[in-house]
Amino acid sequence: MKQVKIHDKNFQLFIPYEKIRATIEKMAETMNNDLKEKNPLFLCILNGSFMFAAELFKRISLIQTEISFVKLASYRGDKTSGQVKQLIGLNEVIEGRTVVVLEDIVDSGLTIENIQGQLKLLNPREVLVATLLLKPDALIRDVKLDYVGMEIPNDFIVGYGLDYDGLGRNLIDIYSVANE
Numbered sequence: 001m002k003q004v005k006i007h008d009k010n011f012q013l014f015i016p017y018e019k020i021r022a023t024i025e026k027m028a029e030t031m032n033n034d035l036k037e038k039n040p041l042f043l044c045i046l047n048g049s050f051m052f053a054a055e056l057f058k059r060i061s062l063i064q065t066e067i068s069f070v071k072l073a074s075y076r077g078d079k080t081s082g083q084v085k086q087l088i089g090l091n092e093v094i095e096g097r098t099v100v101v102l103e104d105i106v107d108s109g110l111t112i113e114n115i116q117g118q119l120k121l122l123n124p125r126e127v128l129v130a131t132l133l134l135k136p137d138a139l140i141r142d143v144k145l146d147y148v149g150m151e152i153p154n155d156f157i158v159g160y161g162l163d164y165d166g167l168g169r170n171l172i173d174i175y176s177v178a179n180e
């Protein structure tokens with residue numbers, strides 16, 4: 001069994017690349033059917049989603065489509081607002097458009113809920129969400145997810161864009177933390 005040590009933790013192979021690729025191929029096929037005539041704007045949420053976004057977007061066969069890359073920036077607000085995560089880097093006008101948010105993982109659901117809320121203020125036609133991975137047992141928010149690649153258990157994972165303290169994003173397969 002393939003293993004890797006990152007910082008202080010051991011990880012074992014969990015989802016091989018071939019399975020990831022096949023999952024994304026299926027997602028793209030469904031989206032190609034659903035999003036015809038919609039001129040969708042895909043929004044890749046950096047950092048973790050870059051590999052998923054690249055693998056998916058090259059399989060989107062529509063001509064009228066674009067992709068853009070945004071990030072959630074943490075900064076200290078005033079004492080009352082506390083920690084605020086603001087969506088930055090969105091240069092496109094999304095009013096009246098179909099936006100497809102691309103996430104690598106939905107865990108608690110807090111991030112995607114925040115992103116959906118911020119995008120809806122800009123009056124898009126609709127905000128759809130595509131996530132490669134979902135941890136159903138970790139969800140604490142009732143979020144609407146339109147395309148889910150795979151459901152996984154509530155264990156910490158790395159690889160394929162996902163990091164452990166900055167490292168592991170370059171692993172081609174997905175690994176899960178080993179129980180020791």
Ligand SMILES: O=P(O)(O)OC[C@H]1O[C@H](OP(=O)(O)OP(=O)(O)O)[C@H](O)[C@@H]1O
Pocket residue numbers: 045046047048049103104105106107108109110111112162163
């Ligand atoms: O559902 P949640 O519990 O909110 O977790 C999901 C979020 O966590 C990860 O991002 P992270 O904050 O680790 O940033 P990164 O993508 O830059 O690694 C992932 O890319 C999602 O955006």
Ligand SMILES: Nc1nc2[nH]cnc2c(=O)[nH]1
Pocket residue numbers: 105107155156157158162163164
């Ligand atoms: N690397 C990593 N980031 C996450 N963000 C939310 N859940 C996870 C996870 O399991 N692994």
